[in-house]
Amino acid sequence: MASLDTEAMTTPLHITLVTETFLPEINGVANTLGRLYDGLRARGHQVELIRPRQNNDQRQASNEQLLLCRGWPLPGYPGLQWGQASMHKLLRRWKRHRPDVLYIATEGPLGLSALRAARRLGISVVSGFHTNFQQYTRQYGLGLLSRLLTHYLRWFHNRSNLTLVPSASQRLELERRHFQRVALLSRGVDSQLFHPVKRSATLREAWGLAEDDLAVIHVGRLAAEKNLGLLKRSFDTLCNAFPERRLKLVVIGDGPQRPVLEQELPDAIFCGSQRGEALASHYASGDVFIFPSLTETFGNVVLEALASGLGVVAYDQAAAAQHIRHGYNGVLAMPGDEEAFCDAARWLLEERETLRCVRLNARQHASRQGWAAVIEQFEAQLRGVCQVESSMPQTVSQG
Numbered sequence: 001m002a003s004l005d006t007e008a009m010t011t012p013l014h015i016t017l018v019t020e021t022f023l024p025e026i027n028g029v030a031n032t033l034g035r036l037y038d039g040l041r042a043r044g045h046q047v048e049l050i051r052p053r054q055n056n057d058q059r060q061a062s063n064e065q066l067l068l069c070r071g072w073p074l075p076g077y078p079g080l081q082w083g084q085a086s087m088h089k090l091l092r093r094w095k096r097h098r099p100d101v102l103y104i105a106t107e108g109p110l111g112l113s114a115l116r117a118a119r120r121l122g123i124s125v126v127s128g129f130h131t132n133f134q135q136y137t138r139q140y141g142l143g144l145l146s147r148l149l150t151h152y153l154r155w156f157h158n159r160s161n162l163t164l165v166p167s168a169s170q171r172l173e174l175e176r177r178h179f180q181r182v183a184l185l186s187r188g189v190d191s192q193l194f195h196p197v198k199r200s201a202t203l204r205e206a207w208g209l210a211e212d213d214l215a216v217i218h219v220g221r222l223a224a225e226k227n228l229g230l231l232k233r234s235f236d237t238l239c240n241a242f243p244e245r246r247l248k249l250v251v252i253g254d255g256p257q258r259p260v261l262e263q264e265l266p267d268a269i270f271c272g273s274q275r276g277e278a279l280a281s282h283y284a285s286g287d288v289f290i291f292p293s294l295t296e297t298f299g300n301v302v303l304e305a306l307a308s309g310l311g312v313v314a315y316d317q318a319a320a321a322q323h324i325r326h327g328y329n330g331v332l333a334m335p336g337d338e339e340a341f342c343d344a345a346r347w348l349l350e351e352r353e354t355l356r357c358v359r360l361n362a363r364q365h366a367s368r369q370g371w372a373a374v375i376e377q378f379e380a381q382l383r384g385v386c387q388v389e390s391s392m393p394q395t396v397s398q399g
Contacts, residue, residue, distance in 0.1 A: 014097070015040055015382060016048040018114040019105040020071070020083045025054070026273050027221070028300045029130045032166075032187060033105055039375030048099060050090070050114065052083040067093065069110060083110025090117040099123060101382045105130055107156050115159060124385040127160035128185075129153075129174060130297055154179055161385040164378075166298035167318045185378055186322065188371035189303040196309035196363055198277070198284035207269055207285075213246040214349070217286035217310070219279075219301045220293065222255030230292035230338055232264055234313065237342040238288075242349055252282050283308035287355070288348065291320070294335055306330065307366035309359045313345045323369070329361035 021027060023034040040047050048064070052071030062068050070084040083106075090113055101124040104111045111127075118125045157163040157179055164185040165171045174182050201211070209215055216238065218231055235249045249268040251261065262270060274282050283289075289305035291314040302319040305312050312330035314320035324330035331348050333340035348355055 012044045012046060013100045013379075013382060013386065014046045014048070016050060016094075016099040016102045016114075017105065018050045018102060018111055020052060020108045020110055021106065022049065022051045022054075024056070024275075026275060028298065029105060031300055032130070035188070035371050036103075036375060036378055039371060040379065043375070043379060045379070048097075050083075050110070052110065064097065082108040085109040085113045087113040087117050090114055091120065094118075094121055094123065101126060101386050103128065103382065104160065107153060112156065115156065119159065125160040126162045126164060126382060126385055127157050129157060129163055129165045129170065129179075129182075150177060157182075162381060164381065167322055169317050169321055170297050183381060185381065186374060187298050187300055187303065187319070188374045189300070189307045189366055189369050191307045191367045191370065193277070193280050194283055194304045194307035194366075195280065196284050196359075198280045198308070200281045200285050203281060203285045207248055207250060209246065209248055213248065214288060215248055215250050215286040216288045216290060217250045217252060217282070217305075218290050219252040219283065219305070220291070222251070222253055222257040222261060224257060225293075225295045226255075226257075227292045227294050228257055228261060230341060231290055232261075233338065234290055234292065234342045234345045235265075235268075238345055238349060241346045245349070250282070250286060252279070279304075280308070283310065286310055287359075288313065288345070290345065291315075292341065303366055303369060306362040307369075309363040311348050311355050311358045312362060313341065313348060315341065323365060327358075329358060329365050331358070 017033060017037060019029070019033055021030045023030050037047055037049065048067070050067045050069070053060070053068040057068055060068060069086045069089070072082045072084065094117060098121065102114060102118050103126050104114050105128045115125060115127075154177060161181065163174070163179060163182050165174060165182055166185060166187050168184060171182050171184055204215065207215060216235055220226055222228065235247070239247055249265060250271065251265070251268055252271045252274055254273045258270065261268070271282060283304060286308070287310065289310040289312045291299065291302055291305070291312065293299065294315060294317070296318045299319040302312060302314060303323060306323060306329065312320070312324060314324065314330065314332060315335045316332040317335050320330070320332060324332055326332045331344035333344050348358065
């Protein structure tokens with residue numbers, strides 16, 4: 001029996017990833033899925049990717065490893081799309097080449113089609129809860145839509161064998177809302193890409209900063225759900241508390257709120273979206289990282305900032321709660337307490353030695369948070385639902 005179990009744990013799987021967003025699109029979901037996709041392939045699995053066609057896919061054809069479907073613009077998210085419902089196409093494809101397990105990363109029409117097709121064929125499904133869309137709708141004053149969306153998300157995820165969330169706080173929140181079979185799959189960071197050695201004197205000079213000046217940076221999508229009003233308030237607090245020090249606010253990222261922020265923060269530097277080595281250099285050239293968001297399921301940028309050796313100011317939730325010890329490798333405030341958030345930022349700059357130690361500890365902690373262990377855990381979770389499914393009597397579901 002032990003030899004059979006060992007063989008099952010080493011046999012390559014046919015894994016299908018279904019998502020409405022993927023690299024080179026710039027967002028946390030696409031970044032995470034890119035890491036999982038590459039990691040599973042490196043471990044010898046056959047990985048099939050199903051996603052909407054992107055602008056750079058005009059000459060790309062579908063094949064056994066890739067199915068491109070039609071996409072529709074997602075309101076408020078330029079460059080991102082909903083995937084078109086494709087249930088019958090998926091049924092035909094999977095009857096010919098049946099996957100062992102699906103990972104559905106997004107809950108839009110494409111994800112729903114995949115869920116229904118998998119249930120009809122009796123294929124194991126793991127779903128990922130990557131985005132707090134129901135919280136986003138509250139930010140836009142759509143309370144009724146938020147409740148309806150929560151009902152839909154619960155219905156969707158409770159029809160998968162397992163739902164993966166990136167943080168313990170998110171798991172508790174979903175369980176409180178009666179989501180079933182919820183498990184943790186954290187995130188990693190490329191600590192060789194995001195590294196303090198990428199600090200650029202040339203870039204800081206372009207920002208108008210000398211070596212002893214402080215760059216207060218923010219990285220992320222510039223949208224209403226990111227609570228960016230607190231970015232201005234916390235930066236103003238620092239400027240008022242330390243008038244003798246030269247501080248510059250640097251905003252990295254893009255989104256619908258950028259024109260408003262540029263008006264509210266005329267002295268700030270807006271760098272737009274960055275990626276790869278350029279993004280790593282922008283991080284490392286900062287000193288303090290301000291992250292006021294309250295809607296993250298995780299917040300990959302927090303780990304990237306820690307790996308880059310920045311003093312991080314964040315709310316005590318998601319990635320920050322998981323990776324920051326207050327006063328040791330960053331500073332935290334209770335979620336929603338803006339005064340405490342500003343006080344935490346001010347404390348970080350009161351003593352130069354405090355900031356120096358926090359930054360060293362941040363780098364040390366993040367350097368141990370690689371992707372290898374995350375991908376290994378993900379593989380085990382996918383295998384786990386396959387084994388449970390294979391041990392159960394096969395029934396045909398109508399989804």
